[in-house]
């Protein structure tokens with residue numbers, strides 16, 4: 001990982017509790033060991049190793065068809081890994097059928113039993129365990145209260161709205177107090193507003209019940225809002241695992257950098273490599289990029305400097321020092337979004353750089369207009385250096 | 389839609405439905421004809437119904453057919469439901485291709501071949517193991533349930549593959565074992581398909597002449613066999629009376645069923661709309 | 666947990682989980698195997714034996730001679746099928762009659778299905794019910810209805826004679842024409858239903874788009890509606906053609922003695938001539954030249970559909 005020592009150094013006792021993944025002694029709650037799943041000749045999941053700790057809200061993030069659902073279904077017991085092992089709470093899950101696993105799943109389609117009322121749906125898991133009737137009634141009432149569905153207990157699923165169905169599905173999967181709750185795109189079917197509202201509710205419920213959540217999503221914003229850690233997947237492989245902060249600030253590859261938020265990727269060649277700094281010369285941008293830390297690699301190697309649009313500064317006049325981290329170009333496109341504005345600046349080389357600026361003061365007219373000649377500059381610490 | 393075209397469609401529909409229903413209506417009308425000839429209307433009478441009910445051979449045959457129909461439909465359901473389940477839910481297993489072939493083939497098999505082959509099987513079995521001793525209602529039932537099971541399997545399979553499999557997975561996830569999932573979740577959800585499958589099998593069995601003729605024995609004449617032997621000789625007013633009764637019974641059942649389906653759909657829509665508000 | 670502490674129910678549960686799958690597959694498998702597949706093997710066997718006046722009326726294929734099994738294969742039955750042109754004629758006739766009836770059924774059924782698909786909501790369900798209703802009434806009786814109409818002393822002749830258009834009754838029953846009428850009549854619902862379901866699913870804005878782009882209505886029909894309803898046409902045609910080819914009842918009741926169809930030929934060999942081996946040989950020939958091609962065609966068809974998805 002390209003996370004600087006400084007970030008990891010902050011790990012002390014307190015951090016060990018809230019960030020067990022930084023504690024070498026912590027025992028993972030869920031463990032994937034070199035898990036591979038093949039459908040025919042196709043590798044849906046390819047040699048994935050992954051540790052998830054107790055009480056985490058862990059998100060699997062990735063594009064369509066990258067194997068997120070497959071990974072989740074192997075954890076739930078609906079698919080057998082082709083090779084590799086899965087442990088939950090130290091127990092090898094090999095050969096344990098879905099109905100005996102300490103996991104419950106909230107399905108993407110909700111999968112509510114259409115012929116049963118809300119109450120019966122929620123009670124289903126307890127009925128299977130032979131819990132007494134009075135206890136079931138009590139627990140169901142409590143759970144419906146938690147998801148604010150008490151009013152609808154007698155309804156059938158087809159008489160509910162999408163958001164209500166989603167709550168029933170959540171209640172049903174939580175009622176058995178599973179060790180791990182699996183959520184496959186839990187908010188996929190909801191509209192944007194309801195979705196944002198539900199994200200926070202889900203996090204609150206997770207904190208209340210303390211269950212470990214493993215969630216699949218392809219919405220990076222959702223993953224960043226909700227998750228303690230995120231695994232970014234691509235074509236069956238996990239590209240990077242980290243907290244939202246780590247992934248955004250220290251991506252390890254162009255794929256991750258692109259997947260979480262927006263980024264300018266500037267290709268260049270390492271020309272100066274020191275213990276304290278590095279310089280990358282980019283023909284594409286027509287400038288030299290000064291990096292304030294050492295880079296693993298040798299001179300002449302190709303690197304990409306990844307710079308987030310909001311870390312770029314836009315000025316009309318040239319900055320004082322134009323030797324490093326500074327390019328000039330013309331404003332080609334302007335997007336006014338209210339709180340911020342985005343600018344596309346075309347450099348002499350033809351490359352386009354995206355810059356976002358907060359509109360922190362009220363202006364009489366826009367600061368820049370089309371075809372304005374501008375300078376784009378950034379701090380030495382703004383760029384992360386990627387070699388893949 | 390242009391007026392010319394809709395006139396064409398309306399006349400096509402009118403012609404088509406006339407083609408479908410006029411023959412049936414004529415059969416019904418002439419069942420009340422006094423005389424024996426179809427061409428001449430010689431007055432209203434219900435005497436052919438009386439003579440039909442006094443025709444012991446016909447009544448026995450009808451009774452045989454009903455018994456065979458109920459038994460075959462039930463047996464076909466018992467065989468076809470697991471077969472449909474296997475086809476849509478069990479994934480790959482050894483011999484799956486043969487299995488799916490044995491389900492698809494009866495649907496395209498000419499009845500004469502099915503009938504002949506089953507008869508030869510029964511004869512051979514009787515020679516070798518002494519069972520079935522002679523042929524009769526039981527052999528007809530076996531024959532009917534075999535080809536009806538294929539129909540049931542297809543109906544069940546198509547219903548199951550249209551059904552979201554994650555509902556069953558959810559049940560398993562919540563701790564229900566496979567057998568229980570089938571009875572508590574799958575079965576209630578495919579119940580309409582099962583009902584349709586049963587009715588289809590019952591009708592097919594009731595309607596079958598060819599296969600039954602091959603595998604029937606003495607004393608197991610079914611209604612179609614009886615009707616066939618009398619119809620072969622030409623028109624008979626008694627058959628008209630029988631046809632009228634059958635058409636009446638079927639129409640009443642169909643109308644009741646459609647009204648029930650319509651009503652339940654309407655209820656469903658209404659409640660769904662109510663929840664949107 | 667040691668196994669002898671398990672209750673009976675627990676043991677049963679475990680056993681079911683372990684063997685349930687095999688059981689669920691096994692029971693229908695065994696049944697279909699015994700009552701569907703094995704019979705064909707027997708038919709095959711008997712098609713190689715000789716007819717005898719015995720009970721059952723055919724010779725044994727296997728014989729114990731000198732403590733070894735000898736199999737006497739008798740190709741005579743098949744040679745007979747080839748030598749007597751009756752069988753080839755019946756086979757070709759069946760295909761021709763079934764094909765022509767299918768086309769007529771399509772011509773009548775397509776406009777009806779189209780009309781139903783374009784009808785308004787409640788009207789549509791009523792029309793659809795009217796199409797389905799005859800299917801649930803007895804097949805035999807629907808064929809029977811036409812005897813009274815087409816007969817020499819039937820209703821059409823009576824009517825025409827009465828009006829004076831003809832002076833001699835027309836011969837309609839016991840002709841191939843009557844067979845066409847019977848097949849079209851009894852199988853029309855099978856054509857309409859699949860056609861209806863593809864036409865009903867079709868987006869009407871596609872036709873509007875075609876009209877918008879300058880097609881005349883008939884061009885829009887030929888270029889958009891017709892190609893899109895091809896799957897329905899194919900499904901409906903197969904549903905009519907397949908049972909029509911092997912049809913026995915319709916040619917027997919409505920056709921004349923010369924209206925040879927292969928199903929009828931088999932029936933007659935079996936019931937009238939009591940020649941089981943020849944009947945078996947006819948059955949095997951039908952299987953090879955009719956059922957196998959149809960199943961193969963359907964197989965290709967479903968594969969293509971899967972490929973398109």
Ligand SMILES: Nc1ncnc2c1ncn2[C@@H]1O[C@H](COP(=O)(O)OP(=O)(O)OP(=O)(O)O)[C@@H](O)[C@H]1O
Nearest residue numbers: 039043044062063064065066067068069070071218
């Ligand atoms: N049962 C199966 N048989 C064959 N291939 C499968 C099967 N299930 C999944 N796949 C394939 O495995 C790959 C990963 O599928 P998966 O459902 O895990 O994707 P995903 O990451 O959840 O995508 P999405 O975001 O679209 O839900 C896909 O390419 C898919 O086609």
Ligand SMILES: [Mg+2]
Nearest residue numbers: 068069070184
């Ligand atoms: Mg998925």
